[in-house]
Amino acid sequence: MTAEERAQIVVDLAAIRHNVARLREVAGVPVMVVVKADAYGHGMVPAARAAREAGATWLGVASLDEAVALRAAGDEGRLLAWLVVPGEDWAPAIAADVDVTAYDLDHLEAVAEAVAVTGRPARLQLKVDTGLSRGGARREEWAALVAAARAGEVAGTWRVTGIWSHLACSDEPEHPANARQEAAFREALAVADDAGLRPEVRHLANSAGALLLPSTRFDLVRCGLAAYGLDPAPGRLPAGVDLRPAMTVRARLALVKPIAAGDAVSYGHTWTAAAPTVVGLLPVGYAEGVPRAAGNRAEVTVAGRRAPVRGVVCMDQLVVDLGPEAAEHAGEDAVLIGPAPAPTAQEWAGWCDTISYEIVTRLGGRFARRHVDSAPASGTAEPTEPTTEPTTEMTTEPASVPTAVGEGGR
Numbered sequence: 231m232t233a234e235e236r237a238q239i240v241v242d243l244a245a246i247r248h249n250v251a252r253l254r255e256v257a258g259v260p261v262m263v264v265v266k267a268d269a270y271g272h273g274m275v276p277a278a279r280a281a282r283e284a285g286a287t288w289l290g291v292a293s294l295d296e297a298v299a300l301r302a303a304g305d306e307g308r309l310l311a312w313l314v315v316p317g318e319d320w321a322p323a324i325a326a327d328v329d330v331t332a333y334d335l336d337h338l339e340a341v342a343e344a345v346a347v348t349g350r351p352a353r354l355q356l357k358v359d360t361g362l363s364r365g366g367a368r369r370e371e372w373a374a375l376v377a378a379a380r381a382g383e384v385a386g387t388w389r390v391t392g393i394w395s396h397l398a399c400s401d402e403p404e405h406p407a408n409a410r411q412e413a414a415f416r417e418a419l420a421v422a423d424d425a426g427l428r429p430e431v432r433h434l435a436n437s438a439g440a441l442l443l444p445s446t447r448f449d450l451v452r453c454g455l456a457a458y459g460l461d462p463a464p465g466r467l468p469a470g471v472d473l474r475p476a477m478t479v480r481a482r483l484a485l486v487k488p489i490a491a492g493d494a495v496s497y498g499h500t501w502t503a504a505a506p507t508v509v510g511l512l513p514v515g516y517a518e519g520v521p522r523a524a525g526n527r528a529e530v531t532v533a534g535r536r537a538p539v540r541g542v543v544c545m546d547q548l549v550v551d552l553g554p555e556a557a558e559h560a561g562e563d564a565v566l567i568g569p570a571p572a573p574t575a576q577e578w579a580g581w582c583d584t585i586s587y588e589i590v591t592r593l594g595g596r597f598a599r600r601h602v603d604s605a606p607a608s609g610t611a612e613p614t615e616p617t618t619e620p621t622t623e624m625t626t627e628p629a630s631v632p633t634a635v636g637e638g639g640r
């Protein structure tokens with residue numbers, strides 16, 4: 231049996247294209263689709279390709295390695311990276327025409343060294359910390375940073391292509407930090423302008439900012455979560471923004487068996503059957519990124535009916551309650567995340583006291599990930615072949631050519 235038949239993550243590239251197209255319409259400015267962290271668990275290269283097909287002018291990643299991997303996979307569009315560590319070699323990314331981000335003078339020095347090696351001027355963006363207290367220049371350092379960046383631009387070492395910052399509370403549109411950050415950003419832009427910088431793009435908004443805070447859109451919005459069809463501010467999406475979740479997660483029932491009243495389930499016996507029932511065993515666990523915290527809280531669907539997780543989630547497996555009548559479900563798939571009536575990633579986030587970002591990003595392990603296209607482009611574009619890849623090096627055999635997915639087009 232293939233890994234894919236045991237447990238799979240199915241990503242619909244048509245959903246990603248739909249979401250990116252909707253984000254472009256709603257935001258009214260160019261969109262950078264953020265594909266860091268393996269596109270939030272959706273597969274970086276196929277997700278990036280789908281985003282480009284739907285008109286993503288930019289892609290964004292955290293690390294230089296992610297950017298270089300996208301170039302190696304053939305991506306040629308504008309691409310921004312923003313997270314390096316001291317001593318990291320910037321040259322491969324600069325040689326690959328990646329726009330890199332500097333937070334401070336040390337970064338400028340590292341970029342200048344890389345430019346000396348590659349012999350090619352860098353495309354440089356500057357990040358200012360407007361209140362997240364994460365990456366970016368502190369406001370006290372900003373004037374010195376833009377002055378040095380301008381000097382390097384005059385010297386031909388780089389071109390400053392962008393100035394940007396990141397919001398802390400955009401999923402709470404009424405939070406006063408949003409206006410404070412936007413004002414700080416505008417001040418930082420004015421300082422840069424006074425220093426003679428004329429960036430192509432000024433950008434501040436992530437998905438929630440792009441959708442909920444129009445004044446933060448500037449020249450470009452950086453959208454991650456919403457591109458994958460998940461709501462960055464649950465329950466607050468503007469009417470008419472129909473995002474489609476791209477990810478479906480399923481696992482084959484490995485075993486179905488009756489248990490008696492009084493039988494307890496899984497490590498620690500945290501759940502005991504009050505009445506006879508039938509339980510099903512799913513061959514996925516916290517090694518696959520199914521949160522252990524989902525024990526006794528989460529649900530899956532089997533044959534369109536909700537089945538609660540009983541007991542704690544183990545490393546490789548978990549147990550669901552199929553109800554007393556359920557013996558015929560052996561060998562069927564359980565859907566962990568998918569179209570209704572299956573749970574959403576947001577429901578899992580609620581069960582696990584986290585956000586949907588974490589739920590989808592952490593899924594991997596021995597799940598096989600497969601990309602499908604429920605709406606292949608007619609005409610010029612090549613139809614997308616379903617591709618299957620193990621989410622880790624651990625899968626022991628290559629998955630077979632998959633059959634078409636029935637529920638595409640949600």
Ligand SMILES: *Cc1c(COP(=O)(O)O)cnc(C)c1O
Nearest residue numbers: 264396436437452453454455462
């Ligand atoms: C991850 C990230 C984003 C995307 O955020 P979403 O909320 O997923 O849209 C945008 N900008 C930066 C700097 C990020 O790190």
